Amino acid sequence: MPFDLGATARLTAECRDPDGTPATAATATVTIGLPDGTTASPVATEGDTGEYTADYVTAQAGRHTVRWVFTGPAHAYTDMFDVRPSTSTAIMSLAEAKKHLTMVTDDDDDEVRHWVDATTQCVEYFVGPVVVRTVTERHTADRVSCIALRERPALELVSVAGVLTGGMSYEPDTLSLDGDTGLVSLLGGGILRGPLDVTYRAGRRIVTANITGAARIILQHLWRTRQGPGRPQMGVGDFDVTEPIPGLGYAIPNRAMQLLNPDNTGPGMA
Structure with a gap:
């Protein structure tokens, strides 16, 4: 089951010899692949013969991969775990x-x-x-009178920034947002120039x-x-x-x- 962000994930693995018997390894390493592409290597310790644990304090939300490698005898084990974001979007407690x-x-x-x-x-x-959250979307439409946000109901615009160098950005108070349809347009009318990264809050108060x-x-x-x-x-x-x-x-x-x-x-x- 997923861990909460900031909780300690206790990882476990067994080292076995080619006959399948638990064995103490000469070396035991565990490598965690983090969601952002980096890795972490907590210290592995042995309890009973061949039974290893490693504690890792979670620092990123998302899918993590786990790779155990043992030598003397040679053995390996691959696993994974998930970490929930710090802000819950669950519909009920x-x-x-x-x-x-x-x-x-x-x-x-x-x-x-x-x-x-x-x-x-x-x-x-x-x-x-349902639960209010912040969403960022890229809209590639250029020279259009409005863009349609994908998550509805939309509550408020946070920022609307041009993607290209020197591209047009817009202050939220210069734009009109229809929360039910998700349509965003200029208050005074006119054309929006993109592509645009739109950050907004969506959900139900x-x-x-x-x-x-x-x-x-x-x-x-x-x-x-x-x-x-x-x-x-x-x-x-x-x-x-x-x-x-x-x-x-x-x-x-x-x-x-x-x-x-x-x-x-x-x-x-x-």
Whole structure:
């Protein structure tokens, strides 16, 4: 499961000889590939024979690769782990999710957080960003009257900067933003000259009950997949799924779709 940014990732590996027996290595090195392309090499220590650990304090969000290399005997192991950003975009808290799933222990907290993240992506597929976040996009259109931001609802422009050397940049207070459509144009009319890097804030300052209600239904629907193999079952009341949704399959029950329809502006719009 992903680590939170700043948490210590304890990495583990076993060194085995060609017969598969745990063995103490002459050397043990671990190399972590960071999301920005750099690497880190925490110190590896041996506990029981052949069992090695290395602690790494996470400093970047994103996918990390892990490569263990042992000599004397020669052995290697490759793994990975993810690190969450410091700012959460989850549609509900862990406490809220556990309450809805009627969970009273901490045993499955990491897995619940995983499914909350999956639920958030499902909901935002239909209604756009829910939790407010800062987005930067490049728009290549030149000499146009407006550009359309990709994440909606859009709340405010932060900066609009020209990409090319000497290119035109615009102050946010000289521009008009339609938050629902994401259209950006000059207040006084005229032509925008690009390409432009647009930074803006998108999301919902108030998350309505139909969105949070749909999220709870989707979470419970996805959580039920832990109870057995295969896709979520159909024909179980509030969790009926009449047909698969392009890009999401059977992840969205009919009842959740009905709740999301009033705010349906994303690629999943019917």
